[in-house]
Amino acid sequence: MRRIRLNYVLGADTGSAPLHNPLLDLLQAVREQGSISAAARVLELSYRHVWGELKRWELELGQPLILWEKGQAARLSEFGAKLLLAERQVQARLLPQIEALRADLERAFAIAFDDSVHVLSFHASHDEALAALGEEARTRGLHLDIRFTGSVDAIRALNEGRCTMAGFHVRLPAAPASLSQRTYKPLLRPGLHKLIGFARRSQGLIVARGNPLGLHGLADLARPGVRFVNRARGTGTRVLFDELLGELGLAPAAIAGYATDEPSHAAVAQAVASGQADAGFGIEASARSRGLDFVPLVEEAYFLACLKSTLEHDATRALLALLRTAAWQRRLAALPGYAPMQSGEVLSMSRVLPWWRFGGRGKAGA
DSSP states (O other), X not given: OOOOOOOOEEOSSOSSOSEEOHHHHHHHHXXXXXXXXXXXXXXXXXXXXXXXXXXXXXXXXXXXXXXXXTTSOOEEOHHHHHHHHHHHHHHHXXXXXXXXXXXXXXXXXXXXXXXXXXXXXXXXXXXXXXXXXHHHHHTTTEEEEEEEOOHHHHXXXXXXXXXXXXXXXXXXXXXXTOHHHHXXXXXXXXXXXXXXXXXXXXEEEEEXXXXXXXXXXXXXXXXXXXXXXXXXTTSHHHHHHHHHHHHHTOOGGGSTTTTOEESSHHHHHHHHHTTSOSEEEEEHHHHHHTTOEXXXXXXXXXXXXXXXXXXXXXXXXXXXXXXXXXHXXXXXXXXXXXXXXXXXXXXXXXXXXXXXXXXXOOOOOO
């Protein structure tokens, strides 16, 4: 097996390829632009340099990367297309870890160079809007040290003192005797924890453009030949998906691919975009960012949880102020499948998650 060494740069942007490699960026540009000269212009490189790099890599790899015929657009060879696909799939899978690394670096330099900068540590369920919030916060001197993990692990990290803020999501409306109640209620305590409103978002089926298989509900996932890709155990999306399956009386074993999971919504969408799966369950923003279609199935609330004692901390107060701004709420509303929902408001847990009023226990304090 041929071994090659690829060097990457961690980009300042959070686009589809947050890690940048000159060869892979070049292949992406050729595929999008349809010519080597146009790709060179987009990358702000000389044609001669691009041509030389392509030839050097073809010699190194022992495979052609670009095909073109006179009068026709340049296109990636089968090997070049497979190389780009594999690399972008890996990046999608590693996106939460990449964003965590970016946050770690920003946090370190923020602390080192500016005593006035506030830093707020997050463990949170993977979410496109939360990543955008991190960008918005940086422009205001607030750095969010975000580690994307499952909702359950995020709340546990909060309870164990490993973060200040935990991001998790629950179905709307919160229902009694649900899997969500059994999962989250033991981890949250009215009086100790406080919830902060963040966003309302849509979850559903991520499918290929045009929805060629005509998938319109979870029951369609059990049809013969449909390949599904799941979210990992411990994530809020997996909890929600299993809850919906239970309500339908649909056994996980009936779904081909139920045991195949990915660590983020972006990775699920990439699996569908690459043809490795026909459908996944996730958020609309990840589907749209990869040119896929989306079948909305359920609305949910994404909350931020913290200890009541941290509400008066400078970093927490700066976050609440940011969430209440019109500029942030406009940016949030522009994301596919998102809408502001009591953004920046400190909420009564027993009102928005009324599980403590079910089962005859009486009312609990907020």
